[in-house]
Amino acid sequence: MKLMNGQEYVESLRQYKPDIQVKGKKVTSVADEPLFKPGINAIAVTYELAHNKKHQDIMTAKLSNGNVVNRLNALDFNHEDLRKKLEMTRLICKWTGCGQRYLMHDALGALAEITKMVDNDKKTEYFNSFQGYLDHVQIHDLTCGTAVTDAKGDRSKRPHQQSNPDLYVHVIEKNKEGIVVRGAKANITGAPYMHEFIVLPTRNMTEKDKAYALSFAVPVDAPGLKIIAKPAGRPEDKEAPFSSNFGQSTGLVIFNDVFIPWNRVFMCGEWEYAGKLAEAFANHHRHSCIGARAGLGDMIIGSTALMAEYNGLPHAEVAHIQRAMSELIRIVEGFYATGIAASVLGRKTVAKNYVPDSVQSNIGKLMLAEQVYDIFRIAHEISGGIVNTAPNPEDLELPESGELINEYLAAKEGVPTEDRINMARFIEDLTASKEGGFYSIISNHGGGSPEAMRKSAVGNYDFENQKNHIISKLKCFAKLEGTCKNCETCVNDEHECSDTREHGILEK
Amino acid sequence: MKLMNGQEYVESLRQYKPDIQVKGKKVTSVADEPLFKPGINAIAVTYELAHNKKHQDIMTAKLSNGNVVNRLNALDFNHEDLRKKLEMTRLICKWTGCGQRYLMHDALGALAEITKMVDNDKKTEYFNSFQGYLDHVQIHDLTCGTAVTDAKGDRSKRPHQQSNPDLYVHVIEKNKEGIVVRGAKANITGAPYMHEFIVLPTRNMTEKDKAYALSFAVPVDAPGLKIIAKPAGRPEDKEAPFSSNFGQSTGLVIFNDVFIPWNRVFMCGEWEYAGKLAEAFANHHRHSCIGARAGLGDMIIGSTALMAEYNGLPHAEVAHIQRAMSELIRIVEGFYATGIAASVLGRKTVAKNYVPDSVQSNIGKLMLAEQVYDIFRIAHEISGGIVNTAPNPEDLELPESGELINEYLAAKEGVPTEDRINMARFIEDLTASKEGGFYSIISNHGGGSPEAMRKSAVGNYDFENQKNHIISKLKCFAKLEGTCKNCETCVNDEHECSDTREHGILEK
Amino acid sequence: MKLMNGQEYVESLRQYKPDIQVKGKKVTSVADEPLFKPGINAIAVTYELAHNKKHQDIMTAKLSNGNVVNRLNALDFNHEDLRKKLEMTRLICKWTGCGQRYLMHDALGALAEITKMVDNDKKTEYFNSFQGYLDHVQIHDLTCGTAVTDAKGDRSKRPHQQSNPDLYVHVIEKNKEGIVVRGAKANITGAPYMHEFIVLPTRNMTEKDKAYALSFAVPVDAPGLKIIAKPAGRPEDKEAPFSSNFGQSTGLVIFNDVFIPWNRVFMCGEWEYAGKLAEAFANHHRHSCIGARAGLGDMIIGSTALMAEYNGLPHAEVAHIQRAMSELIRIVEGFYATGIAASVLGRKTVAKNYVPDSVQSNIGKLMLAEQVYDIFRIAHEISGGIVNTAPNPEDLELPESGELINEYLAAKEGVPTEDRINMARFIEDLTASKEGGFYSIISNHGGGSPEAMRKSAVGNYDFENQKNHIISKLKCFAKLEGTCKNCETCVNDEHECSDTREHGILEK
Amino acid sequence: MKLMNGQEYVESLRQYKPDIQVKGKKVTSVADEPLFKPGINAIAVTYELAHNKKHQDIMTAKLSNGNVVNRLNALDFNHEDLRKKLEMTRLICKWTGCGQRYLMHDALGALAEITKMVDNDKKTEYFNSFQGYLDHVQIHDLTCGTAVTDAKGDRSKRPHQQSNPDLYVHVIEKNKEGIVVRGAKANITGAPYMHEFIVLPTRNMTEKDKAYALSFAVPVDAPGLKIIAKPAGRPEDKEAPFSSNFGQSTGLVIFNDVFIPWNRVFMCGEWEYAGKLAEAFANHHRHSCIGARAGLGDMIIGSTALMAEYNGLPHAEVAHIQRAMSELIRIVEGFYATGIAASVLGRKTVAKNYVPDSVQSNIGKLMLAEQVYDIFRIAHEISGGIVNTAPNPEDLELPESGELINEYLAAKEGVPTEDRINMARFIEDLTASKEGGFYSIISNHGGGSPEAMRKSAVGNYDFENQKNHIISKLKCFAKLEGTCKNCETCVNDEHECSDTREHGILEK
Numbered sequence A, B, C, D: 001m002k003l004m005n006g007q008e009y010v011e012s013l014r015q016y017k018p019d020i021q022v023k024g025k026k027v028t029s030v031a032d033e034p035l036f037k038p039g040i041n042a043i044a045v046t047y048e049l050a051h052n053k054k055h056q057d058i059m060t061a062k063l064s065n066g067n068v069v070n071r072l073n074a075l076d077f078n079h080e081d082l083r084k085k086l087e088m089t090r091l092i093c094k095w096t097g098c099g100q101r102y103l104m105h106d107a108l109g110a111l112a113e114i115t116k117m118v119d120n121d122k123k124t125e126y127f128n129s130f131q132g133y134l135d136h137v138q139i140h141d142l143t144c145g146t147a148v149t150d151a152k153g154d155r156s157k158r159p160h161q162q163s164n165p166d167l168y169v170h171v172i173e174k175n176k177e178g179i180v181v182r183g184a185k186a187n188i189t190g191a192p193y194m195h196e197f198i199v200l201p202t203r204n205m206t207e208k209d210k211a212y213a214l215s216f217a218v219p220v221d222a223p224g225l226k227i228i229a230k231p232a233g234r235p236e237d238k239e240a241p242f243s244s245n246f247g248q249s250t251g252l253v254i255f256n257d258v259f260i261p262w263n264r265v266f267m268c269g270e271w272e273y274a275g276k277l278a279e280a281f282a283n284h285h286r287h288s289c290i291g292a293r294a295g296l297g298d299m300i301i302g303s304t305a306l307m308a309e310y311n312g313l314p315h316a317e318v319a320h321i322q323r324a325m326s327e328l329i330r331i332v333e334g335f336y337a338t339g340i341a342a343s344v345l346g347r348k349t350v351a352k353n354y355v356p357d358s359v360q361s362n363i364g365k366l367m368l369a370e371q372v373y374d375i376f377r378i379a380h381e382i383s384g385g386i387v388n389t390a391p392n393p394e395d396l397e398l399p400e401s402g403e404l405i406n407e408y409l410a411a412k413e414g415v416p417t418e419d420r421i422n423m424a425r426f427i428e429d430l431t432a433s434k435e436g437g438f439y440s441i442i443s444n445h446g447g448g449s450p451e452a453m454r455k456s457a458v459g460n461y462d463f464e465n466q467k468n469h470i471i472s473k474l475k476c477f478a479k480l481e482g483t484c485k486n487c488e489t490c491v492n493d494e495h496e497c498s499d500t501r502e503h504g505i506l507e508k
Helices: A006-013 A034-051 A054-061 A081-094 A100-120 A126-139 A208-213 A270-312 A319-344 A357-383 A393-397 A401-409 A419-432 A435-444 A450-457 A463-481 B008-014 B034-050 B053-059 B079-096 B101-122 B126-139 B208-210 B273-310 B319-342 B358-383 B393-397 B399-408 B415-429 B434-445 B450-459 B463-481 C006-015 C034-050 C053-059 C081-098 C102-122 C126-139 C207-212 C272-311 C319-344 C359-383 C393-397 C399-408 C417-431 C436-445 C450-461 C463-481 D006-017 D032-049 D053-059 D077-094 D104-124 D124-138 D207-212 D271-310 D317-344 D360-385 D395-396 D398-410 D419-433 D434-445 D452-457 D463-481
Strands: A019-022 A060-062 A069-071 A146-149 A171-176 A179-187 A196-199 A213-220 A224-227 A250-262 A263-269 B019-022 B060-062 B068-069 B142-148 B170-174 B177-191 B196-199 B216-218 B225-229 B250-261 B265-268 C019-022 C060-062 C067-068 C145-146 C170-174 C177-188 C194-197 C212-217 C227-230 C251-260 C263-269 D019-022 D060-062 D066-070 D145-149 D168-176 D178-189 D198-201 D214-217 D225-229 D250-261 D265-268
Touching: A006 A034, A019 A146, A019 C126, A034 A054, A034 A069, A034 A081, A054 A060, A054 A081, A060 A081, A081 A100, A081 A270, A081 A319, A100 A126, A100 A146, A100 A263, A100 A270, A126 A263, A146 A179, A171 A208, A171 D360, A179 A196, A179 A213, A179 A263, A179 D398, A196 B273, A213 A250, A250 D398, A263 A393, A270 A357, A270 A435, A270 A450, A270 B463, A319 A357, A319 B019, A319 B450, A319 C319, A319 D265, A357 A419, A357 B319, A357 D360, A357 D434, A393 C053, A393 C212, A401 A419, A401 B434, A401 D225, A401 D250, A419 A435, A419 B265, A419 B463, A419 D434, A435 D019, A435 D360, A435 D419, A450 B319, A463 B273, B008 B034, B008 D060, B019 C359, B034 B053, B034 B068, B034 B079, B053 B060, B053 B079, B060 B196, B079 B273, B101 B126, B101 B142, B101 B196, B101 B265, B101 B273, B101 C359, B126 B265, B142 B177, B170 B208, B177 B196, B177 B216, B177 C399, B208 B273, B208 C053, B216 B250, B225 C399, B250 C399, B265 B273, B273 B319, B273 B358, B273 B415, B273 B434, B273 B450, B273 D265, B319 B358, B358 B415, B358 B450, B358 B463, B358 C359, B358 C436, B393 B399, B399 B415, B399 C177, B399 C227, B399 C251, B415 B434, B415 C436, B434 C067, B434 C359, B434 C436, B434 D214, B450 D207, C006 C034, C006 D434, C006 D463, C034 C067, C034 C081, C053 C081, C081 C102, C081 C319, C102 C126, C102 C145, C102 C263, C126 C263, C126 D434, C145 C177, C145 D032, C170 C207, C170 D463, C177 C194, C177 C212, C177 C263, C207 D225, C207 D265, C212 C251, C263 D060, C263 D271, C272 C319, C272 C359, C272 C417, C272 C436, C272 C450, C272 D463, C319 C359, C319 D317, C319 D360, C319 D452, C359 C417, C359 C436, C359 D317, C393 C399, C393 D060, C399 C417, C417 C436, C417 D463, C436 D419, C450 D317, C463 D271, C463 D419, D006 D032, D032 D053, D032 D066, D053 D060, D066 D207, D077 D271, D077 D317, D104 D145, D104 D198, D104 D265, D104 D271, D124 D265, D168 D207, D178 D198, D178 D214, D178 D265, D207 D271, D225 D434, D265 D271, D271 D317, D271 D419, D271 D434, D271 D452, D317 D360, D360 D419, D360 D434, D360 D452, D398 D419, D419 D434
Parallel strands: A019 A224, A146 A196, B019 B225, B142 B196, C019 C227, C145 C194, D019 D225, D145 D198
Antiparallel strands: A060 A069, A171 A179, A179 A250, A196 A213, A213 A263, A224 A250, B060 B068, B170 B177, B177 B250, B196 B216, B216 B265, B225 B250, C060 C067, C170 C177, C177 C251, C194 C212, C212 C263, C227 C251, D060 D066, D168 D178, D178 D250, D198 D214, D214 D265, D225 D250
């Protein structure tokens, strides 16, 4: 049992020899690849913060055997765990923009529930395999990528209907030792600098899709596994104060007949549960997204409050800046509130772990999916055009032009022009650059599209209770308008109405 | 100690002889006044529900001495109490539209904190008086109106600047037994059918406003107290299935030199605390408003889900109705989430009671203040024009026209036309009638205007923490871009940066 | 040829003996029925304004024969006519809330186009009948109701699929003289105080719905025609300064085997054109709705600007009121702009009359359908709670309470309390009463539901042009990245790319 | 008189020897500088389109002397000119994202009006100078940058209050030949590849700011004028299909004691008119912005419609994509409608040219300033995560990985994967890259901040008319409720009420 620190995580990557390509180049050492550095830094922060005394309560979890693990590698066992996990994602993302590693936490929570459920119903033994894998992950303090979204092909067709059968990951062979899988998962967050992948189905399935009802874990360097990755953040870009330090890679993860031993297989053919596993993951993960984006919100609130001051228009003194700031707070703390509510209203699963409330998770993720654009809008309204027009660093570095810029882009007296420009560039990086674009799209589509959230929120809502209340209310009113004067008011029972007690309510 | 039921509450009103006028008529018996019946019914529900076993956990509170009281009359002593109070307001308002009595709860919570605070600072003895009054309220299971909003006069001037000194309630005489007060409080919810009033200042004060820094309690029939009230709901209106049963009166409460004994005075001249008392009340009350309007939301979700089905367009089958329903849920459960968050993040006061988190209370109240209009919009989009155009009851009652209406306004087969029309009228009552107008305005301005919420949310937000995080982050980045390679990363301490440890994060 | 004035219109109603019922009572004289008075007043205004010199240019139209008619009874023959018609609806509704009579104008415009189109395609003679009817309407300066929305029954089924064949109006007999029709039209605006009805199909039809593809005109008192009407506005309500004077009735119009002579039949069986006629009407009418609701907006902008001043918080001095006012203007003038654009971009029909641009008409109507709720929200934020809590008139009339109210509800010095209360009541009437509810629902569903607008806007949009531009652009970029250096840039032709001229654009 | 084509414009830049720096490098030939190429291309398009027969009507204007000029260099002399100018900006920006040159058009329109106004009031001769300059611009078919925004310094202080007097451009010397100016203008669009600059004041002034009330024209290479510029678009970026071809530079333009001859001075000391000139420019320019952003909207509508098809989810078949598309159309055509309305309602100036309606210009610019973020949100919702996660071009170019990508990122059958990826990259370029960030910020702050628009819209609105209508209406109602039965209804005159005619309206 160990809690690695950031440096140990980076070193640990050297033990793997994955097949990775980025911008057309084969990567020889992930730990040393500059194009992945911002992503590796972000993961490293999740290890470092677990050593930070101030944050240990939310960054680590004590197992029932007394061992302490990084909370990102632990299941949630009560409402408090859910809240701490939410705070943890906010903290991590306040530092890194997107800490990425919480996807693993969410996959583990979903697998715990659904492997247990399948075992209960089908007399399988997946939960044991899962438990063994959980121990492995915790003992080695691993970071696992979560591979959910398949290549998908024609979006109007199910897996088995695709003309190319490999567009969803599927099992092509089963033997005594294990299974062989083929296909590709797309848009996999942090793919190149993971230790392993946890693979989950991306949607509900029919019996004909049986071969696609598949979940397993696999090391990043398993034979046949290939990753075509994108750079993380804006590495080595001087105009990217934030995303040259912290960013995210995504990768296309291709399974070219990869062998998976049975003890790493968590679902194989139980098509009735594919959708449940996808949805269980979604509930955990949308909850994490809420914390994550609140962390982005923290950075934007802090930086725009400073920018307003540097411009000489502090929110406390300027009405329209104050109004804008109130909207920023309302949005960020507003969707964060749904994360708290999802925690508090979370439900215990058959595996005894806890899952966030699905209505709240979904509406919260839906809010941020749409409101991240409002956050950018408000950040720009508060900060001004300099976010985009601040001169390039090379001009600042030359003495003559540097001096002119210092003179003419000065604003609030006492604030160095350089600080104002740095803040502008920081805000540009977060909201008006390729990285800003990434944040908007990951908020909009990460963890499912807005429409997926709408459908889940409606699908999981308890309409029956709401409708019954109205029906009994109208029945009661109708009665009272007639002869009934002494009924047991509906207040006392939402579904029945009888005539036995004086109460003084609703009589005509 | 007793828990009255609805009927007992109604009877208890007979013990008071208040000076009340409604629509130009002197009211001789409040308990029997038809124009107040819907309001009295709503209060009665708050008594009835406390006897309902299913709801006792949230409707009642156990005092430290073991006595059980209606939770509306109790202080909150932990986060759980705050959550139950939130649920209680939702339940009450799901039944009654607006249960009114929670204003008392909120006033008691604010008085506990501020009387203690003033006593601590000024060596006064207000907390004792408050404690005595709290006992009185609990022992007799009273319903007290909360009188906050003064007449105000010219809104650009402070109390002492008004040309008419009576536009804010003020003390005009102090003697050994007590004080004499004069002025008027406007828009007082439920005024005519209260047992007593708790009077609080409506704003912050300066030293010159000292006479207006005033808080006290007074029975509804104290000599000199006069109420000019409005009818509650839409009494005796056949087209008002809901608000002929449940509604709210508001009243102009005039203090024409009313005597208040010292043991009922909770602030008198401590002008520095007037704003604090007003704000403490606001924090409690905005939290209640969140639960209250979620209860209205419950009624609208239930009734529009039914209306869609009656029209033959159930949300589960019709895409644009499903979308509308997802927005309704997002709004109602979205602002309700802020109520949960405000509970969970609530703070302990000097009096040991708990107050909801002010940022969450304020943004939640702001959300509902603006979104109640969206709720109405969506309810109308889902329900259709029949909400407004359903024929009058008199036409339904005549056999010939009744039959024609039954034939031609039928929609979904199997649903009686009468049920469809009743549902339309119910939705009209809540969203497109004088009562609907009341709900929108009470949501918008009750508990303070939207602008008050915006200012409070910004004013109570911890910007320093957010700004410091950014400053330290940028400092750290700057350093790393220079010489530092082995620094103690900012991750380990948000405000300092030194050079003592290898860590692998953020190095160039 | 004549232009009646208001009084003459009222008198003209005495010539008809319709079968009308309101609130269970048979109406003996429409002209004298107090429950219809506000609706009759509103129509009368459309006659009066045509005599007002200041407004004659927009209220009247000169026919090609030199005769002058009320513009509401005229076709539009150019873009200017469309703009004047838009202004006319704004003017009328600024006076009356909803002038109702423009529905006739819109039906006439649609019939001109579609009868001509059917004649062209089918060698029918409907256009002649239409022309004859138009002359009749213009000569007698009539007001005709427009009956579009059928009873509809189960909304998931087409007309011929309904279990009750009468749920859509259909022809049950044809003979030499004419046809006999049966069924009901619902929610018919202004039904009881019309001279005649113009009946249009409500949707597209299939061949099996042939009997329902029907359009005709009929006097309000034709044998077999029965109207079950609702009161117009809030007649005789002292708290309704506006809607006791101006309002709208709606009626269920039942055709109990009504005979229609051939010269009043405009479609009978041409099912392929039913949808076209419905849509043509919609294009005209949604354009009118834009003007109409801008007129409501005018009243709300004017009254809230005054209310803010009476409260002592004029928008020119108070930042958050100014912000609210800017939103009000943005909404009202924003959707009005789409009406202007729809006029300017309007299209000439086969009948040589003009129809507003359908994309603009639809998005404008969609805007107001949703934004009327925002208008109410902003009106309330600006005006304050007094909109709802102003004391009843009866209390103001009693000397003692009147004096107290005058003292305590005074605000801005110099403004009589009575003016402030009247303004509050006026705003309540428009935005927070049954009439306010009517305005919101008529905005939301009148002229079609929001979803109908969304579908029409998308359905009528020229996507091909937009897509082709992108395809050619990307093709051009691709080419330039390769070998092409001297191409005729796409700028010169959006769809082709060749290599003939030096131009300096887009070369690498 | 000539109409240059694109190539001639590029060549014409070689006649100037400006002092320009970009990314720390001195630019030796603007025409050949790769970092400016996308900006130069965009300007070139404005010349090319004037030669395109299809567009000549809107791209060129005929002067009263019969000469034809590029419309961008012409004044508007009627409503039709305003509409064509609006269409022209839409067309140009549909091609280039931002054609930049319309700023000149807007400056010329403003100068015409205000120089005439000052001459009329002050007996100056600025209009003659302006007319001479206009001839010069038209004869040589120039592109002039418009320099409005000063460096500004402390935003809470006026020009003369700044500790550094140079933070606003001011006159430091006047002599017989002309004036000498010092200071800097910031964020100047297209600065490095302009022929000349037109300098306007950025705000209203007081008498003490007299030296800052300054307007003049100056060639880009005048001695003492220095530009520190940013690259235009994303030059030479393989992942930028659009902005490697078309983009915008901005520059800091420094006036280091630059001499301006009197015939190029348009204001010098007339401080009362500084604000008027700034506002006149804003009215013209906000109108142009509406057309410009509609052009961006065109590109996004076209590309997302294609993307949806390539994904296999065409809007015509998928409800939530259709809904998203309806919102996109509503936004783009909605704010474009305000541009049409501003044209149609435009006003003639003292110089006989036309200026767009200020209320409509301001609300339209405000709409797009806020809604560009919604456009991006909807574009992302429709397009999916691939906008951000499409593999890098280098991976596509390698045969092995290219093949894998082609297999796994295929979607709709028949659509080449490459087309899908190109479309994703095009959409990323416009909405989720540094260029996308530029478009959002230029929309938000270009032509003035959202708050400036709000204040202008409210400031220019005719509240008096709206208020008078309400006052007369309420007066009329009041009268009618009393004795008046036969009054001349308010309908006949909005401000008076007398008793002379029977009319039947509004009587009780």
